[in-house]
Amino acid sequence: xxxxxxxxxxxxxxxxxxxxxxxxxxxxxxxxxxxxxxxxxxxxxxxxxxxxxxxxxxxxxxxxxxxxxxxxxxxxxxxxxxxxxxxxxxxxxxxxxxxxxxxxxxxxxxxxxxxxxxxxxxxxxxxxxxxxxxxxxxxxxxxxxxxxxxxxxxxxxxxxxxxxxxxxxxxxxxxxxxxxxxxxxxxxxxxxxxxxxxxxxxxxxxxxxxxxxxxxxxxxxxxxxxxxxxxxxxxxxxxxxxxxxxxxxxxxxxxxxxxxxxxxxxxxxxxxxxxxxxxxxxxxxxxxxxxxxxxxxxxxxxxxxxxxxxxxxxxxxxxxxxxxxxxxxxxxxxxxxxxxxxxxxxxxxxxxxxxxxxxxxxxxxxxxx
Amino acid sequence: xxxxxxxxxxxxxxxxxxxxxxxxxxxxxxxxxxxxxxxxxxxxxxxxxxxxxxxxxxxxxxxxxxxxxxxxxxxxxxxxxxxxxxxxxxxxxxxxxxxxxxxxxxxxxxxxxxxxxxxxxxxxxxxxxxxxxxxxxxxxxxxxxxxxxxxxxxxxxxxxxxxxxxxxxxxxxxxxxxxxxxxxxxxxxxxxxxxxxxxxxxxxxxxxxxxxxxxxxxxxxxxxxxxxxxxxxxxxxxxxxxxxxxxxxxxxxxxxx
Numbered sequence: 001x002x003x004x005x006x007x008x009x010x011x012x013x014x015x016x017x018x019x020x021x022x023x024x025x026x027x028x029x030x031x032x033x034x035x036x037x038x039x040x041x042x043x044x045x046x047x048x049x050x051x052x053x054x055x056x057x058x059x060x061x062x063x064x065x066x067x068x069x070x071x072x073x074x075x076x077x078x079x080x081x082x083x084x085x086x087x088x089x090x091x092x093x094x095x096x097x098x099x100x101x102x103x104x105x106x107x108x109x110x111x112x113x114x115x116x117x118x119x120x121x122x123x124x125x126x127x128x129x130x131x132x133x134x135x136x137x138x139x140x141x142x143x144x145x146x147x148x149x150x151x152x153x154x155x156x157x158x159x160x161x162x163x164x165x166x167x168x169x170x171x172x173x174x175x176x177x178x179x180x181x182x183x184x185x186x187x188x189x190x191x192x193x194x195x196x197x198x199x200x201x202x203x204x205x206x207x208x209x210x211x212x213x214x215x216x217x218x219x220x221x222x223x224x225x226x227x228x229x230x231x232x233x234x235x236x237x238x239x240x241x242x243x244x245x246x247x248x249x250x251x252x253x254x255x256x257x258x259x260x261x262x263x264x265x266x267x268x269x270x271x272x273x274x275x276x277x278x279x280x281x282x283x284x285x286x287x288x289x290x291x292x293x294x295x296x297x298x299x300x301x302x303x304x305x306x307x308x309x310x311x312x313x314x315x316x317x318x319x320x321x322x323x324x325x326x327x328x329x330x331x332x333x334x335x336x337x338x339x340x341x342x343x344x345x346x347x348x349x350x351x352x353x354x355x356x357x358x359x360x361x362x363x364x365x366x367x368x369x
Numbered sequence: 370x371x372x373x374x375x376x377x378x379x380x381x382x383x384x385x386x387x388x389x390x391x392x393x394x395x396x397x398x399x400x401x402x403x404x405x406x407x408x409x410x411x412x413x414x415x416x417x418x419x420x421x422x423x424x425x426x427x428x429x430x431x432x433x434x435x436x437x438x439x440x441x442x443x444x445x446x447x448x449x450x451x452x453x454x455x456x457x458x459x460x461x462x463x464x465x466x467x468x469x470x471x472x473x474x475x476x477x478x479x480x481x482x483x484x485x486x487x488x489x490x491x492x493x494x495x496x497x498x499x500x501x502x503x504x505x506x507x508x509x510x511x512x513x514x515x516x517x518x519x520x521x522x523x524x525x526x527x528x529x530x531x532x533x534x535x536x537x538x539x540x541x542x543x544x545x546x547x548x549x550x551x552x553x554x555x556x557x558x559x560x561x562x563x564x565x566x567x568x569x570x571x572x573x574x575x576x577x578x579x580x581x582x583x584x585x586x587x588x589x590x591x592x593x594x595x596x597x598x599x600x601x602x603x604x605x606x607x608x609x610x611x612x613x614x615x616x617x618x619x620x621x622x623x624x625x626x
Contacts, residue, residue, distance in 0.1 A: 053375055059386060060378070086478040090613050094482035098609030100602045101546035102485075103539075111425035126604035171488050172481040178429035185426065217382045225393045232397040236404040240431050243406050248436030255576040259440035262573035264470045265487050266439065268479060277579065326479040 059224050060217040066194045067347030068340035069227065070148070073155075073192040075336030076184060077146035080162060083329040084139045095169050096131045102171055109170035112163055120161070122168040138165055148197020155192065159184045176330030182233060183337050189226035191219070195347075227340060234337050235298035238314075242295035251291060254284035261324060268326030276324065290317055301341055311341055399423060404431055441572040442466075443490035445544070448567075449552040450596065451560040462567065465551050466490065468618050482613065486547070490568040493544040496537040497568070497592035503528040508537070511595040513563045518542075518598075542600060544568060549599040554611035555618070564599050568592045 058064070092098045105125050108114055113122035124130040141158040145151070162184070166177045193199035211219070250256035260266035261273035277283050293313045300310035315335060322331030402411050403423045411419060444466040450459050465486040473483035497508060504525050512521040518538075525534045548566040571589040578584040601607070619625060 049375075056378075056383075056386065057376065059390070060382065082478065087480045087482070090472070090480045090482035092606070092609040093613035094480070094485060096609060097604065097606035098550075098613070099485075100605035101543070101550050101600075101610075102489075103543050103546070103602065105604055106602065111428075115425075126606070128606070128609070169481075172484060175429060175431060175433055182427055182429065214379055214382055217378070218385055221382075221386055221389055225389055229393055229396055229400075233400055233404075236401050237429075237431050240405045241433065241435070244432040244435035246436075248438075250437050250440075250576075251435070256434070256438050258576045258579070259573060260434060260438045263439055264442045264466070264474075265484055268473050269475055277576075283576070323477065326473045326476070326483075328478055 059221050061220065063191055063194065063220050063223045065227050065340045065344060066191065067196070067344045067351075068342055069187065069190050069192050070195040070197060071339035071342075071347065072183070072230075072336045073148065073151070073187065074146050074196065075332060075339060076180060077142050077144075079180065079329050079332045079336060080142035080158075081139060081146065082332070084135065084142065086329070088135070091135055092128055092131070094172060095125070095165075097126050097128055099169065100126065102169070104168070104170060108168070110167040110173075112167035117160055118164040118167060121164040125168060134161070135165070138162065148193035148199050151193035151197065151199050155184065156188060159188075174327065174330050176327070176333045179233075179237070179337065180333045183230060183333070186226050186229050186233070189222040190230075191223050196351075230337065230340060235301075238294040238297040242291045245291050245294075251287060254287050255280075256287040257290070258283050258287075266325045266327075269324060272324055286320075289313070293317060307341065311338065314338055400427065403427065404429065406432070441570045443487045443494060444567075444569050444571070445486040445490040445547070446567040446569070447548045447551040447555075448565050449556055449561045450563040451552075451556045452562055453560065457562065460552075460556060463551060463555055463618075465547075465614075468614065468621055471621050472617060489544050489547045490570075493537075493540040493566075494568040494570055494590075494592045496533075496540040497594070499533050500525075500537055501528065501530060501533075504530070504534065504537070505593070508541070509593040509595050511563075511597075513596050513598040541594070545597050545600045546602055546605075549601055550605070550607065550610040551614065552599065553607050554614045558607060561599055563596045565596045566594060568594075 087095065104113075105122070108122060112118040121131070121134055124134055138158070138161045141154060141161060144154045145158050159181070163181050166173060166181075210216075245251040245256070248256065250259060258277045261277055267273040276286065293310065297310050297314065300306040315338070318331040318335050318338075322328040399414070399419055399422050402408075402414065402419055444464065446462040446464050446466075448460045448462045450457055452458075469483050469486045471483075473479035497505065500508065507521070507525050507528070512518070522534065522538050525538070544566050545564065548564045549561070552561045552564045569589050569591040572587045574581075574584045574586055
């Protein structure tokens with residue numbers, strides 16, 4: 001056969017073979033689409049089921065971030081104790097009977113003093129003795145929170161007293177007080193003393209009767225949802241901080257941190273303020289850095305390398321605010337809540353490393369002696 | 370596929386899980402709307418459901434240092450007309466902010482007492498600035514004789530905007546009650562006849578001019594208010610104020626000891 005003949009043959013065959021081919025295409029197309037729909041539906045259905053199962057298991061089977069939330073408890077306790085200690089000498093001047101001039105005794109500015117449960121500090125303002133007793137009691141409770149002693153009872157009592165104390169004076173409050181109140185309220189649902197606490201120690205020595213499966217699962221559920229709510233709270237706070245700032249010229253023009261650092265109230269270390277605002281590019285890095293970090297915080301948590309950057313960044317951001325702007329306790333309460341973003345594995349390995357260092361130093365000490 | 374087979378769980382647990390998850394979702398959504406800047410998205414929650422859920426327990430506001438961070442100092446000065454051995458004398462101005470700020474300057478752990486006078490000044494200056502020019506003139510006059518407080522309020526209200534006047538009067542009373550404490554501490558409770566405060570704001574040197582050796586801080590803006598009678602609120606313990614204020618004053622002005 002010469003090639004031409006083959007060609008002709010093929011041409012001849014074409015008109016004959018095309019109708020069955022078209023039939024085949026239509027039928028197969030319909031069935032292909034049908035199969036595709038079935039497949040995609042199945043994939044969606046399976047994925048949904050797998051997602052629901054994952055969420056269900058995640059919520060019910062174990063408690064997440066137990067070390068992180070324990071660190072949050074410890075740091076919030078230290079915040080409360082530190083704030084009370086720092087203000088102890090001037091407590092009657094700025095919170096007690098020396099401060100009645102601010103008008104909040106007669107007409108509270110906050111809603112809380114008007115709620116019976118939160119009224120003790122407010123009603124005690126004009127009585128120095130009772131006020132001081134309550135103040136010391138609150139300090140004692142904050143120590144118990146740090147130690148994690150009978151936390152299920154101590155934490156709510158501490159919280160009521162704390163809110164009563166801090167809300168009795170609205171004028172001197174800051175947003176750290178709100179974060180503190182909301183965080184501890186959410187923490188009622190979580191197991192904050194399962195790690196690094198007296199409660200944990202006691203449970204190890206005398207293990208409690210194992211709770212029923214249902215109780216265990218419900219307790220895991222509340223704990224994990226509490227952690228989720230706390231994560232959402234912090235992420236929203238940072239994100240909205242960035243959104244609020246984005247509209248302001250000093251922020252977008254990259255010199256915003258200069259302004260407050262030059263005031264008396266928010267530049268409590270004038271020499272350091274001058275140091276940090278002297279070189280223009282540094283001012284811009286600090287100003288833009290805070291916005292970018294706040295805006296990206298939630299998303300940066302999603303993968304490990306960016307999470308490390310986000311957490312290191314936000315820690316320096318808060319240390320900067322705490323030291324340079326004279327807001328140590330505001331900063332510490334924000335740092336406290338950020339602790340839940342460090343995974344249990346990391347906290348655990350930190351603990352192991354520290355305890356191995358401790359035992360090493362003990363060994364070398366015994367060897368020397 | 371075993372991985373998508375659900376574990377056996379009690380229906381009670383699943384019901385509890387669903388309810389708790391739905392409630393958490395609502396809480397998170399409400400928090401999102403509340404924490405984020407105000408937006409039309411809030412309209413998806415009917416009525417005042419959002420604020421009645423969030424307030425007071427979850428009350429918060431995160432527009433800190435935004436959109437423009439503070440760029441000035443609020444100061445509060447006090448002077449008095451006192452009875453000094455039978456003679457009426459007008460004292461020097463005392464800078465209460467200088468005294469209190471020294472409690473937080475170069476301190477790692479800062480007591481809140483250090484910001485009181487700046488806060489008082491910022492509140493009363495803010496309310497003063499909102500007044501009309503007519504009101505401001507009245508505020509600058511002296512009111513200290515019988516029933517001065519009511520007469521001042523009436524006079525101001527005769528120029529309209531009663532809401533602004535109410536706000537201002539409230540802040541002025543607070544500022545006066547604070548000024549009275551400063552005056553009592555400095556010159557003695559028995560001697561003080563009248564007090565006057567000066568709430569002011571002065572901006573910092575603008576960023577662009579920070580290296581300019583000629584640069585000076587912008588002018589001080591003062592809320593001009595007249596002489597007033599002293600105000601002491603029920604339950605106020607003057608001694609507790611005096612003790613701390615004077616101790617701090619002596620630290621700032623060691624020569625006066």
